[in-house]
Amino acid sequence: MEGKTREEMGKSMITETWLRKHRSLYLGATRHPFIRSIRDGNIDLSSFKTWLGQDYIFVRAFVPFVASVLTKAWKGSDDSSNDMEVILGGVAALNDEISWFKKEASKWGVQLSDIVPQKANQDYCRFLESLMSPEVEYTIAITAFWAIEAVYQESFAHCLEDGTKTPAELQETCQRWGNEGFGQYCNSLRKIADRQLEKASDDIITKAEATFLRVVEHEVEFWNMSHGGT
Numbered sequence: 001m002e003g004k005t006r007e008e009m010g011k012s013m014i015t016e017t018w019l020r021k022h023r024s025l026y027l028g029a030t031r032h033p034f035i036r037s038i039r040d041g042n043i044d045l046s047s048f049k050t051w052l053g054q055d056y057i058f059v060r061a062f063v064p065f066v067a068s069v070l071t072k073a074w075k076g077s078d079d080s081s082n083d084m085e086v087i088l089g090g091v092a093a094l095n096d097e098i099s100w101f102k103k104e105a106s107k108w109g110v111q112l113s114d115i116v117p118q119k120a121n122q123d124y125c126r127f128l129e130s131l132m133s134p135e136v137e138y139t140i141a142i143t144a145f146w147a148i149e150a151v152y153q154e155s156f157a158h159c160l161e162d163g164t165k166t167p168a169e170l171q172e173t174c175q176r177w178g179n180e181g182f183g184q185y186c187n188s189l190r191k192i193a194d195r196q197l198e199k200a201s202d203d204i205i206t207k208a209e210a211t212f213l214r215v216v217e218h219e220v221e222f223w224n225m226s227h228g229g230t
């Protein structure tokens with residue numbers, strides 16, 4: 001692959017080229033100290049509770065974003081029936097996710113109605129809102145969607161690998177995003193993003209790469225907020 005132009009590699013490998021090019025930033029999100037602390041078994045439970053409450057707020061803002069991606073797929077996709085099925089699966093998963101957050105919050109004594117979104121969360125939710133505009137192309141929105149889900153999948157799957165010391169009470173959390181089915185769903189999103197990028201103009205590809213980077217930066221900030229939170 002080394003030294004080949006994008007045309008020689010085939011445009012379908014665009015997400016692959018980004019993951020290589022921005023590897024250290026991406027690993028900064030998927031191997032963040034917050035994730036490492038879960039994996040090493042020394043997580044501060046107040047950080048976990050901060051993450052839980054803040055992520056519940058994030059997921060509630062994520063639902064309308066995903067619904068907007070579904071709307072864009074309806075008219076903007078080359079294979080809208082496939083894409084809509086995959087995205088609808090994502091909406092269904094988010095429905096479960098919201099119920100899970102409620103159950104988990106009561107288990108940990110986190111009062112969800114009292115949670116005030118912190119700055120990193122507000123910034124991330126505002127970014128999602130900007131992507132919901134009808135002017136934002138489907139290719140950009142589906143790229144963001146894939147990246148958002150993929151960071152969680154890779155982060156939590158990392159906590160489930162052999163030899164990790166993830167505390168028993170956090171196994172279920174890690175399973176939620178680290179399980180194989182969620183991994184397959186992320187692969188489906190990635191395939192859609194790559195297919196869209198393959199036929200996109202250079203301008204859209206540049207915009208999509210910038211969007212990918214912003215997602216990863218927001219994810220790092222989100223972990224930072226949880227890790228340092230009280």
Ligand SMILES: Cc1ncc(CN)c(N)n1
Pocket residue numbers: 055058059062148149152219222
């Ligand atoms: C911040 C964040 N990023 C991604 C996900 C996975 N839906 C999430 N729940 N929260």
